[in-house]
Amino acid sequence: MMERWVPAIAVVNAMLHWQFLHAYWQQGLLTSLVILSMPLQLIAWFGWRANQPLPRRLRGWYWELRDKLKQSRAVLKKPTDGGPTYMDLAYVLEQALSVLPPDQH
Incomplete structure (x- = not known):
């Protein structure tokens, strides 16, 4: 589900910053890159967590x-x-x- 919505959210975020906050488009671009990296962060987290011993x-x-x-x-x-x-x-x-x-x- 994230593969479907995250890119759209990142693009909407970048476009809103470009359209309404033209002076802050760099922050919008950076925020969009962070949003795009979230699925990779989750994959890394779950991979690390899978190898932890059970409580x-x-x-x-x-x-x-x-x-x-x-x-x-x-x-x-x-x-x-x-x-x-x-x-x-x-x-x-x-x-x-x-x-x-x-x-x-």
């Missing part, structure tokens, strides 16, 4: 789902060294939603 309250849920998947003979990837990460949790959740019946999630 204690989510680890129990991760291991519980993993045990249920083992009982159903699903093929599982080993967790990352140093404990499960958010990416490991996402993988286990994806497996659980596709393999386990809805009452066991």
